[in-house]
Amino acid sequence: MSNFNSADIAAFKDVWVFCEQREGKLMPTDFELISKGRDLANELGVNVCGLLLGGKGIESAAKELGGYGADKVYVCEDEKLAVYNTDAYAKVICDVIEELKPEAFLIGATNIGRDLAPRCAARLHTGLCADCTHLDIDVANYIQFLRESSTLDVDGQKWDMEDRNLKMTRPAFGGHLMATIICPRFRPCMATVRPGVMKKNAFDQAKADACVIEKPAFTLSDADIHTEVTEVVKAAKKLVDLIGADFIVSVGRGISKDVEGGIKLAEELAAELGGVVGGSRATIDSGWLSADHQVGQTGKTVHPKVYIALGISGAIQHKAGMQDSECIIAVNKNDTAPIFEIADYGICGDLFKVTPMLTEAIRAAKAAK
Amino acid sequence: MKIIVCVKQVPDTSGKVAVNPDGTLNRASMQTITNPDDMNAVEAALKMKDATGCKVIVVTMGPPPAAGMLRELMAMGADEGVLVSAREFGGSDTYATSQILAAAIDTIGVEKDDIVMCGRQAIDGDTAQVGPQIAEKLGLPQVTYAADIQKDGSTVTVKRMLEDGYMTIKAQTPCLLTCIKELNNPRYMSIGGIYATYNKPLETFDYEKLKDHRLIDATTIGLKGSPTNIFKSFTPPQKGAGMMLEGADKATCEQLAGILAKKHII
Numbered sequence: 001m002s003n004f005n006s007a008d009i010a011a012f013k014d015v016w017v018f019c020e021q022r023e024g025k026l027m028p029t030d031f032e033l034i035s036k037g038r039d040l041a042n043e044l045g046v047n048v049c050g051l052l053l054g055g056k057g058i059e060s061a062a063k064e065l066g067g068y069g070a071d072k073v074y075v076c077e078d079e080k081l082a083v084y085n086t087d088a089y090a091k092v093i094c095d096v097i098e099e100l101k102p103e104a105f106l107i108g109a110t111n112i113g114r115d116l117a118p119r120c121a122a123r124l125h126t127g128l129c130a131d132c133t134h135l136d137i138d139v140a141n142y143i144q145f146l147r148e149s150s151t152l153d154v155d156g157q158k159w160d161m162e163d164r165n166l167k168m169t170r171p172a173f174g175g176h177l178m179a180t181i182i183c184p185r186f187r188p189c190m191a192t193v194r195p196g197v198m199k200k201n202a203f204d205q206a207k208a209d210a211c212v213i214e215k216p217a218f219t220l221s222d223a224d225i226h227t228e229v230t231e232v233v234k235a236a237k238k239l240v241d242l243i244g245a246d247f248i249v250s251v252g253r254g255i256s257k258d259v260e261g262g263i264k265l266a267e268e269l270a271a272e273l274g275g276v277v278g279g280s281r282a283t284i285d286s287g288w289l290s291a292d293h294q295v296g297q298t299g300k301t302v303h304p305k306v307y308i309a310l311g312i313s314g315a316i317q318h319k320a321g322m323q324d325s326e327c328i329i330a331v332n333k334n335d336t337a338p339i340f341e342i343a344d345y346g347i348c349g350d351l352f353k354v355t356p357m358l359t360e361a362i363r364a365a366k367a368a369k
Numbered sequence: 370m371k372i373i374v375c376v377k378q379v380p381d382t383s384g385k386v387a388v389n390p391d392g393t394l395n396r397a398s399m400q401t402i403t404n405p406d407d408m409n410a411v412e413a414a415l416k417m418k419d420a421t422g423c424k425v426i427v428v429t430m431g432p433p434p435a436a437g438m439l440r441e442l443m444a445m446g447a448d449e450g451v452l453v454s455a456r457e458f459g460g461s462d463t464y465a466t467s468q469i470l471a472a473a474i475d476t477i478g479v480e481k482d483d484i485v486m487c488g489r490q491a492i493d494g495d496t497a498q499v500g501p502q503i504a505e506k507l508g509l510p511q512v513t514y515a516a517d518i519q520k521d522g523s524t525v526t527v528k529r530m531l532e533d534g535y536m537t538i539k540a541q542t543p544c545l546l547t548c549i550k551e552l553n554n555p556r557y558m559s560i561g562g563i564y565a566t567y568n569k570p571l572e573t574f575d576y577e578k579l580k581d582h583r584l585i586d587a588t589t590i591g592l593k594g595s596p597t598n599i600f601k602s603f604t605p606p607q608k609g610a611g612m613m614l615e616g617a618d619k620a621t622c623e624q625l626a627g628i629l630a631k632k633h634i635i
Contacts, residue, residue, distance in 0.1 A: 022531075084536075090505075110532060111514050111531050115513045117498075118502045119504065119505050121502070121596075122502040122505035126464075127462065127596030128463070128498060128596075128597070130495065130496035146601070146603070149605065152601065178602065179599055179603075180599070180603075183598075185596065197633065226510035227538050227539065227540040229538050230526075230537045230539055232531075232535075234533060234534040235533055235534040235535075243550070243551075273635065305634060306629070306634055327634060345612050345628065347614050347621055347622075349617025349621075350617070353617065354617050357619050361619070361622035361626035362626045364623070365629065365635060
């Protein structure tokens, strides 16, 4: 190993973002993290740099990252990096980090990021915070965040306004508790960041053109790699993945007057959100949806970012499967339906009328962003 | 051949979660369970035991009452239990925890034909970090998010889930796998198993037992040795009863979409 010492904090500089690609295409989280990294780098007065690994030619994807705020992108090309492999990626990333010493390193908390980040943190002997939903350097910004998002008495506490540690905030215990984690003694300070949480900057072509591409030296041989990826299969039409879905639009007995029409409306709303369709037990028992769609005690327990219940009364057995969703939206004709007791937002109305309007309003709101 | 399964006793966050006024978790008032993903890892190991007769050892780090969980897992069919427990280990973050568990696993001994299994993540912290960090500390290849595991000689073939599909990955033993719930349905304890469990070996690895291991360094374990520290912990503002939106027309839907956009939910 080189002269790398994770405790020599003064030797580290710049904010880095691991830019994940699949099949040569950048992931949406890359742009979100570059955008957030830009803010943090500004607060620290340093550069934000992307780190992009891939097969031959991946360099051509790098400039786009500049459009979201990256000053520089480090590109590592090798056919052995075309498809994600823990050993190969960890080897190259740790070697480059040991050489170039970034002070913060952000990674999208995807299934791949959550495989890679802990492996690297353990090798580099540094701290890693998982699945962050909020990041701050500047203490004044952090205090403002606590004012809005916590019940803490921020004025009754002493603050070191010069503190330059990355403050990494994340939910714990199923979201019942929030914790802000720091890594004061080692660098790089590492965080995986939940996809979809950080806001992406508007793309700026001039910045993309100005983005510097650098190819750091690395070595990678077959002997470094101990697992073999024999196939990568993209999910085609398959069983609905309720567990992994961020958005679930579920239907209940309320669709009975036009089952096909109701399901179609739910599918359109789910498609707009990038989510999937679920159903209450009534819809499965009646044969309207297949069993893999069932949410509830006897079905699946889900905790998506948003759960939209259309025409579901909210029996206990259904609630048991979805009440831990981060945000619950209920549409029901009956204003005393129990589902409204746990809903964050309720609309009392006919799902056949409300759903298409909601789909349209969400489409418009997304387009306006 | 043997399989070492890492398990954790966790508060059951699916029920009522009690929070102290200072923002810490009131663990005493909560039920504890074996972490759900870890149960899938145990079941995967027991299936291999059913097929090959291999030995299954369950390992946990935690306070002394966690021994009760190990007895339950042995009543399901695990052969031995190891409780890693010492005051010096308390307050460890994932880095420090993985070092201690790696030292414990290395003390048990990982041989050519062995597999180490973990749950993907624990429901208290949801980090999914300890598995890969143990693998790194032991120098083992890792495959995470395992939804199917086939072993043929020294080759393990794993269906590794991605958000948008899956990979098929081949690894050679010894290796470390982290398991997800799609992998299997954990079995129940059997009556015979419950009788047998108290005759099975359950050893405690304390600080004395592990302190001379190369991975155990007083400056890198426990609260003081952990690279990360909790800066603040707090409860989110109380979730109100929710908000009934007036009307059920276009304006209502636009209002809701606006709220979702403002919160970066869409």
